[in-house]
Amino acid sequence: xxxxxxxxxxxxxxxTMAQAYLEQGMEEPAVFEFFVRRxxxxxxxxxxxxxSQVMDYLSTLRFTSGDIAWLAQTGRFxxxxxxxxxGLRFSGSVDAMAEGTIFFPNEPILRVVAPMPQAQLVETxxxxxxxxxxxxxxxxxxSVLIAEGKPLIxxxxxxxHGAEAGLYAARASYLAGFAGTATVLAGKxxxxxxxxxxxxxxxxxxxxxTESFTHFAQAQPDNVVLLIDTYDTExxxxxxxxxxxxxxxxxxxxxxxxxxxxxxxxxARKVRKILDEGGLPHATILVSGNLDEYRLRELIRSRAPIDxxxxxxxxxxxxxxxxxxxxxxLQEYAGRPCRKRSEGKATWPGRKQVYRERTADGQxxxxxxxxxxxxxRGDGLLQPVMRDGRLIAPLPSLAAGRTRAAAQLAQLPSAxxxxxxxSPYEVRISDALHTLTNRVDKGG
Amino acid sequence: xxxxxxxxxxxxxxxTMAQAYLEQGMEEPAVFEFFVRRxxxxxxxxxxxxxSQVMDYLSTLRFTSGDIAWLAQTGRFxxxxxxxxxGLRFSGSVDAMAEGTIFFPNEPILRVVAPMPQAQLVETxxxxxxxxxxxxxxxxxxSVLIAEGKPLIxxxxxxxHGAEAGLYAARASYLAGFAGTATVLAGKxxxxxxxxxxxxxxxxxxxxxTESFTHFAQAQPDNVVLLIDTYDTExxxxxxxxxxxxxxxxxxxxxxxxxxxxxxxxxARKVRKILDEGGLPHATILVSGNLDEYRLRELIRSRAPIDxxxxxxxxxxxxxxxxxxxxxxLQEYAGRPCRKRSEGKATWPGRKQVYRERTADGQxxxxxxxxxxxxxRGDGLLQPVMRDGRLIAPLPSLAAGRTRAAAQLAQLPSAxxxxxxxSPYEVRISDALHTLTNRVDKGG
Numbered sequence: 108x109x110x111x112x113x114x115x116x117x118x119x120x121x122x123t124m125a126q127a128y129l130e131q132g133m134e135e136p137a138v139f140e141f142f143v144r145r146x147x148x149x150x151x152x153x154x155x156x157x158x159s160q161v162m163d164y165l166s167t168l169r170f171t172s173g174d175i176a177w178l179a180q181t182g183r184f185x186x187x188x189x190x191x192x193x194g195l196r197f198s199g200s201v202d203a204m205a206e207g208t209i210f211f212p213n214e215p216i217l218r219v220v221a222p223m224p225q226a227q228l229v230e231t232x233x234x235x236x237x238x239x240x241x242x243x244x245x246x247x248x249x250s251v252l253i254a255e256g257k258p259l260i261x262x263x264x265x266x267x268h269g270a271e272a273g274l275y276a277a278r279a280s281y282l283a284g285f286a287g288t289a290t291v292l293a294g295k296x297x298x299x300x301x302x303x304x305x306x307x308x309x310x311x312x313x314x315x316x317t318e319s320f321t322h323f324a325q326a327q328p329d330n331v332v333l334l335i336d337t338y339d340t341e342x343x344x345x346x347x348x349x350x351x352x353x354x355x356x357x358x359x360x361x362x363x364x365x366x367x368x369x370x371x372x373x374x375a376r377k378v379r380k381i382l383d384e385g386g387l388p389h390a391t392i393l394v395s396g397n398l399d400e401y402r403l404r405e406l407i408r409s410r411a412p413i414d415x416x417x418x419x420x421x422x423x424x425x426x427x428x429x430x431x432x433x434x435x436x437l438q439e440y441a442g443r444p445c446r447k448r449s450e451g452k453a454t455w456p457g458r459k460q461v462y463r464e465r466t467a468d469g470q471x472x473x474x475x476x477x478x479x480x481x482x483x484r485g486d487g488l489l490q491p492v493m494r495d496g497r498l499i500a501p502l503p504s505l506a507a508g509r510t511r512a513a514a515q516l517a518q519l520p521s522a523x524x525x526x527x528x529x530s531p532y533e534v535r536i537s538d539a540l541h542t543l544t545n546r547v548d549k550g551g
Numbered sequence: 552x553x554x555x556x557x558x559x560x561x562x563x564x565x566x567t568m569a570q571a572y573l574e575q576g577m578e579e580p581a582v583f584e585f586f587v588r589r590x591x592x593x594x595x596x597x598x599x600x601x602x603s604q605v606m607d608y609l610s611t612l613r614f615t616s617g618d619i620a621w622l623a624q625t626g627r628f629x630x631x632x633x634x635x636x637x638g639l640r641f642s643g644s645v646d647a648m649a650e651g652t653i654f655f656p657n658e659p660i661l662r663v664v665a666p667m668p669q670a671q672l673v674e675t676x677x678x679x680x681x682x683x684x685x686x687x688x689x690x691x692x693x694s695v696l697i698a699e700g701k702p703l704i705x706x707x708x709x710x711x712h713g714a715e716a717g718l719y720a721a722r723a724s725y726l727a728g729f730a731g732t733a734t735v736l737a738g739k740x741x742x743x744x745x746x747x748x749x750x751x752x753x754x755x756x757x758x759x760x761t762e763s764f765t766h767f768a769q770a771q772p773d774n775v776v777l778l779i780d781t782y783d784t785e786x787x788x789x790x791x792x793x794x795x796x797x798x799x800x801x802x803x804x805x806x807x808x809x810x811x812x813x814x815x816x817x818x819a820r821k822v823r824k825i826l827d828e829g830g831l832p833h834a835t836i837l838v839s840g841n842l843d844e845y846r847l848r849e850l851i852r853s854r855a856p857i858d859x860x861x862x863x864x865x866x867x868x869x870x871x872x873x874x875x876x877x878x879x880x881l882q883e884y885a886g887r888p889c890r891k892r893s894e895g896k897a898t899w900p901g902r903k904q905v906y907r908e909r910t911a912d913g914q915x916x917x918x919x920x921x922x923x924x925x926x927x928r929g930d931g932l933l934q935p936v937m938r939d940g941r942l943i944a945p946l947p948s949l950a951a952g953r954t955r956a957a958a959q960l961a962q963l964p965s966a967x968x969x970x971x972x973x974s975p976y977e978v979r980i981s982d983a984l985h986t987l988t989n990r991v992d993k994g995g
Binding site: 113115116117118119120121122123124126127128130131133137139174177178181183185223227230231232234235236238239262264265266267268269270271272273274275276289290291292294295301302303304305306307308309311312314322323325326327329330336337338367368369420424425426429430431433436437440441443445446447448449 | 557559560561562563564565566567568570571572574575577581583618621622625627629667671674675676678679680682683706708709710711712713714715716717718719720733734735736738739745746747748749750751752753755756758766767769770771773774780781782811812813864868869870873874875877880881884887889890891892893896
């Protein structure tokens with residue numbers, strides 16, 4: 108079963124509504140925008156990610172004959188809908204913020220303009236893709252901001268929420284500035300550097316810890332990073348020191364050790380001393396084990412001699428905020444702007460643009476949310492990506508997105524770079540947008 | 552790209568370790584067990600789920616020629632490993648708890664016995680599959696326990712962590728007792744009932760709310776559930792009442808309404824009154840919008856006239872505990888029991904079995920964790936599933952798992968059925984297991 112490009116990966120109501128639209132001949136252009144209503148607790152900003160997967164989805168959306176046959180046998184759908192789905196190709200337009208762009212609540216990061224049934228059908232998967240990668244990039248960026256340049260590696264696949272979550276978390280965290288991932292498939296699919304050491308089971312499978320180190324070194328002579336906490340961390344560090352000369356004689360350098368349990372800062376100091384005194388000053392220390400940005404900051408502040416960090420579950424699941432309060436909302440139909448006024452969920456109507464206003468010396472001052480027709484100098488953050496179902500140009504590569512993300516994080520006001528909640532960055536609503544909203548509410 | 556059955560969906564170190572094992576001729580049987588170390592906060596029990604997907608994975612595990620070519624060009628792997636992977640078929644044995652079984656910390660729910668390189672290679676994906684579905688079933692069961700039999704529906708796909716998370720959350724929540732899902736593909740793949748209503752965008756796309764209701768009813772005459780909170784909930788309920796006779800005259804009954812915002816209990820009461828007084832006493836009220844088991848309990852306790860509940864993000868992401876502290880640990884190699892003694896992560900060695908001990912009147916008394924060779928009356932919870940890479944018998948269907956889950960929840964001690972943390976259910980360690988552990992620690 109190929110999950111990721113299955114057109115049936117949607118909510119039932121998308122199909123029932125499409126059927127109703129078709130029966131009423133409501134195929135005029137609909138404008139939907141994807142945005143986040145509120146920042147999650149403990150977040151000062153968000154980072155756009157997942158656009159590449161959304162464009163893949165829209166470009167390849169097809170209902171197979173098997174899908175159509177299955178839908179038909181449910182007895183829920185009209186022949187009109189089934190014929191429509193059979194021939195469906197996404198023919199709409201998309202404008203979006205580039206991946207790696209920092210954004211704030213109520214700012215659309217993606218706008219879809221398409222015949223209503225199409226624009227509606229793609230809602231679920233677009234949200235599913237953008238919510239996840241944006242959430243992960245936004246979480247991972249927090250670790251990047253406080254790591255002082257030390258390499259961070261994604262170790263989260265085993266507790267990611269399924270296959271796609273693991274793969275896309277590797278992608279989104281690399282976009283945000285991680286150095287790489289342990290997930291092999293992410294290396295193949297996205298050209299992300301892949302890292303790995305050894306597991307406790309490897310040590311346990313041997314009767315003797317030193318023998319396990321020797322075997323691993325012989326099998327991976329270019330990447331000898333030894334896991335030393337299976338039994339007694341410092342004792343194992345001394346075994347590494349004792350073993351290193353004989354490995355070196357065979358041309359196998361010990362590149363480093365990994366610590367995965369206990370007081371990591373304390374173990375790192377003791378192990379560093381053992382390695383230094385044992386003639387291994389260049390062997391690095393990688394730590395792992397329930398790390399998140401707060402633990403990372405503690406370890407960094409402690410000045411423990413740690414060279415790199417593997418971050419797993421907390422990042423891959425965005426454990427403290429495992430979803431975004433995101434929405435994909437109708438903003439205009441058949442040329443008529445509209446908005447939702449449900450309690451606590453009201454939205455700004457119409458097609459919108461976001462401008463990042465700067466101070467005289469180039470600092471970020473505030474963002475301006477306005478209508479697309481509002482005259483304004485400078486480039487808006489949403490740029491054309493697709494027209495008539497075709498990409499205007501190839502999307503920026505993941506590497507280019509990573510460069511953009513790094514530049515954005517460097518420009519981010521310093522208060523927003525902290526882990527603790529700061530005063531919200533101002534998103535100013537333009538006069539033009541206020542005027543439009545009033546007009547819509549009056550039914551004008 | 553087919554994600555879900557890709558053999559490269561694993562951690563790099565599984566491959567480097569496999570290479571080391573092969574080079575040392577360490578292909579003796581290895582025994583790994585999957586278990587959860589600790590309950591997440593706010594959980595009194597766990598429910599096993601995901602075995603079916605694990606068995607699919609093991610049964611179909613193949614490295615394609617493309618996988619091998621990609622691994623070769625990385626320059627990291629020996630010809631020995633690449634040849635091995637090319638011909639790899641999982642040839643091991645699996646014992647497991649049936650899906651829907653309730654279990655507790657330190658109890659293995661799955662045991663793999665296979666030649667070491669195989670048993671190691673499958674670690675990452677087995678954990679990825681069992682962690683997620685078990686976490687979701689355990690979370691969803693809490694809502695089932697307090698819903699007093701009212702139908703619960705999974706609405707979570709849009710904020711699930713990718714495609715597979717959405718699909719498997721639909722499956723795991725149905726296993727735990729949900730009535731169905733909005734995810735169409737879950738209906739097709741797992742024969743789960745699919746539910747859906749309409750979205751706010753449908754109402755907004757019309758100039759008039761009543762017109763939107765009419766159009767929807769005409770398109771879905773057998774399933775008229777109208778969303779009434781887009782602008783003013785009670786006003787919309789009155790519009791439904793006014794519209795109903797003309798729809799009824801065409802043979803289209805209004806089956807119900809959905810509320811998605813505001814004070815749901817208050818709106819439900821007012822809407823119920825409007826519907827009752829308007830001649831629609833049989834029209835049901837479905838509520839949705841940021842529900843979790845606590846909100847659900849409040850609504851149930853309020854005796855608000857709500858007929859069914861759609862539960863989304865909080866369940867699909869297991870928002871309050873988005874991962875389990877789970878492990879897949881080596882317990883024996885080449886006939887020699889072993890265990891990990893890392894600080895805070897020590898494990899019980901050897902092949903183990905779990906017995907659910909009962910009182911004279913059939914109540915659950917405690918669980919006994921013991922060695923597999925310990926003589927004990929009754930059936931253990933782990934039962935043979937696969938031998939020599941082949942399923943012993945077809946796995947129980949999802950429907951059978953759901954029946955088992957319901958029976959388990961009914962038997963669960965009442966203190967553990969509450970949402971608040973109860974005294975932990977006792978998992979007693981047998982004398983035989985203590986004796987084995989002492990022997991292993993002495994290196995015997």
